[in-house]
Structure formats: C-alpha cells, structure tokens
Amino acid sequence: MKDVSVKLGERIVLDDVSFEVEKPLLIMVVGPNGAGKTTLMKLLLGMVKPFKGSVKVLGLNPFIESLKLRMLVGYVPQKDRVSYEVPLKVSEVVLMGILLRKRFPRAVSREDVESAKKALEYLGMRDYWDSQFNELSGGQQRRVLIARALASNPTILLLDEVFAGLDAESQEKLLDVFRMLKKNGRTIVLVEHEFDPVMELADRVLVLNRTVCVYGEPSNVLNEDVLKTIYPCVKTVEKEGRRMVILGDRHA
Ligand SMILES: Nc1ncnc2c1ncn2[C@@H]1O[C@H](COP(=O)(O)OP(=O)(O)OP(=O)(O)O)[C@@H](O)[C@H]1O
Ligand SMILES: [Mg+2]
Known part of the structure; x- marks a missing residue:
C-alpha cells in the first residue's frame, strides 16, 4: 500500500x-x-x-x-455476516468456498471433497461433515469458516x-x-x-x-x-x- x-x-x-x-x-x-x-x-x-x-x-x-x-485470497471476516437462513450442512459451507472460486459450470469434484475434508481435519472439525452449520457453537462455526478459507488453497x-x-x-x-x-x-x-x-x-x-x-x-x-x-x-x-x-x- x-x-x-x-x-x-x-x-x-x-x-x-x-x-x-x-x-x-x-x-x-x-x-x-x-x-x-x-x-x-x-x-x-x-x-x-x-x-x-x-x-x-x-x-x-x-x-x-x-x-x-x-x-x-482466503478471508475469514471478524464476524461472519452471512446468515444461513437456508439450513446448510458443514460440508456445503466448506465446499461453497471452493465452488465460488470456480468458473461455470460449477461442479464439485472428488478432489474438492477431499480438500474440504482435509481442511476440516486441520481444524478438528472433520467429524462434523454432516452436521448443520447453524447448530454448531460459535467457536465451531468459526473453525468451519477458517476451514472454508483454507480449502481453496489460497x-x-x-x-x-x-x-x-x-x-x-x-x-x-x-x-x-x-x-x-x-x-x-x-x-x-x-x-x-x-x-x-x-x-x-x-x-x-x-x-x-x-x-x-x-x-x-x-x-x-x-x-x-x-x-x-x-x-x-x-x-x-x-x-x-x-x-x-x-x-x-x-x-x-
Ligand atoms: N460503513 C462504515 N461507515 C462509517 N464508518 C465506518 C464504517 N465502517 C467502519 N467505520 C468506522 O471506521 C473506523 C475503523 O473501523 P474498523 O472496523 O476498520 O476498526 P477495527 O480496527 O477493525 O476495530 P475493532 O478492533 O473494533 O475490530 C471506526 O471508527 C468505525 O466506526
Ligand atoms: Mg475489526
């Protein structure tokens, strides 16, 4: 700057x-x-x-x-302002981070799923793959959002x-x-x-x-x-x- x-x-x-x-x-x-x-x-x-x-x-x-x-660039905001009114699974939240970086047509590959799982693993959230994001605690949500930023290898x-x-x-x-x-x-x-x-x-x-x-x-x-x-x-x-x-x- x-x-x-x-x-x-x-x-x-x-x-x-x-x-x-x-x-x-x-x-x-x-x-x-x-x-x-x-x-x-x-x-x-x-x-x-x-x-x-x-x-x-x-x-x-x-x-x-x-x-x-x-x-x-991967970004985790101070307070995530996305409010998921549609119920989303943890897997979908993390994969969303990968998909948003893809060009159309946006399809999830097997590698994407692997990257998403690995990123969750790093943050100790792998067991929550199928959990509802909205039902996680604040700290757990934060960890998923960090995983989302990591998953696309920024x-x-x-x-x-x-x-x-x-x-x-x-x-x-x-x-x-x-x-x-x-x-x-x-x-x-x-x-x-x-x-x-x-x-x-x-x-x-x-x-x-x-x-x-x-x-x-x-x-x-x-x-x-x-x-x-x-x-x-x-x-x-x-x-x-x-x-x-x-x-x-x-x-x-
Ligand atoms: N949209 C906005 N409109 C007007 N002022 C704003 C807006 N967003 C932030 N500000 C002002 O800009 C200044 C810097 O805000 P910023 O959020 O960057 O601070 P920060 O260093 O991140 O603070 P914190 O440690 O509380 O997170 C603050 O005085 C804030 O009131
Ligand atoms: Mg701030």
Whole structure:
C-alpha cells in the first residue's frame, strides 16, 4: 500500500497508510478498537475504495481486479455476516468456498471433497461433515469458516480476529496450520487484538492506529515505548525467554 487514505461516511478512517510485504510472510496487524484494521483487510480485498493512494495485492489492483484476486485470497471476516437462513450442512459451507472460486459450470469434484475434508481435519472439525452449520457453537462455526478459507488453497489468507473465540486446543491447531502455510510459502495476514499466542510465528508486526504507527520485525516493534503510543496501559513482560505484551484495554 502506498499513501492510502480511506473515508467512511464523513470520517477518515485510514490516513496515509504505506507498507510493503516483499515475500510470503506472516504479518500480524494490531491496534486498538476502531484503528482501521478491518478496513485494511477490506482494502486488500477490494471491498473498500481508497480516495487517495494505491493498493496492489499480488500485482493486482484489488478494486478493479477483485474477482481475479478473490480466487487467490482466503478471508475469514471478524464476524461472519452471512446468515444461513437456508439450513446448510458443514460440508456445503466448506465446499461453497471452493465452488465460488470456480468458473461455470460449477461442479464439485472428488478432489474438492477431499480438500474440504482435509481442511476440516486441520481444524478438528472433520467429524462434523454432516452436521448443520447453524447448530454448531460459535467457536465451531468459526473453525468451519477458517476451514472454508483454507480449502481453496489460497495464496494469501486474511484472518480478522479469529483467535479470540477459539479454545486452547483449537488455537494450537490453527498455529499448526500457520506453520504449514508458512512452509508452503503462503502469506498470512492476521488481525489480532492480543499479541499472544501468535507472536512467536509472526515475521512482521504492523501497529495500526488510523495510520501505520510502526511496521517491522516483532523484536523491534515489541518495545514498550513504541506500544505506549497506542496503548497507554501497555506493559511488556519477559516470560520463559519470550517477551509478552499485556494490553490494558481488552477487546470485548
Ligand atoms: N460503513 C462504515 N461507515 C462509517 N464508518 C465506518 C464504517 N465502517 C467502519 N467505520 C468506522 O471506521 C473506523 C475503523 O473501523 P474498523 O472496523 O476498520 O476498526 P477495527 O480496527 O477493525 O476495530 P475493532 O478492533 O473494533 O475490530 C471506526 O471508527 C468505525 O466506526
Ligand atoms: Mg475489526
């Protein structure tokens, strides 16, 4: 992104945002409520148009070439706004993610079913293949939606606060998924309010508060002075050789 500014309604929600990701990495985007983190994700997907500056994702302009880009990007929104009024099975929700990326005629192949099952397996949801999506718990639904994003083997995976609602075991599973994706040269952009437990895997941290406060390697960014500029009550503590960040203002 270069000099990107976004206005929503009357408010400038992102102002002169610039950063570059040169190779596949895990990037963690952090910042307080209302900082523009979700808006940043929407920019990468072409769902929001900047009034100034330019955005390029994998060489594409997301606003103009958003259909092309969506074939390459997996996205799990902060709150899934899709309400399935028609009862859908878990299998159908995950396969939908694959089908939407296909050209007509859209038919499910045996490989698609295998990919969908594998993705559910990664998130520990394979046993729910035939379950009704609407009858799952919130965290289980979240895991299915992550599986849906994974199933189409995206080059870039965008996850907007997916950790918060997951139990410890599911968090561990998701960390394993990140390790695997990193090994396969995928890029993961992760919006989180809490720094742990993903920090050990992060290659870059982008601290956002309407504009980029700091962008760099975690060891440089995780510095109390830097963080205090956005979180007045931030504290960093050393634990078992790792630096952890404690935020005063927890996300609801
Ligand atoms: N459709 C909209 N119209 C007007 N203002 C909006 C709209 N969507 C978001 N905003 C405003 O843009 C700002 C940034 O919102 P955004 O959702 O990107 O923040 P966020 O960093 O994701 O916050 P959170 O941590 O709470 O998820 C907020 O002040 C919000 O009120
Ligand atoms: Mg948000």
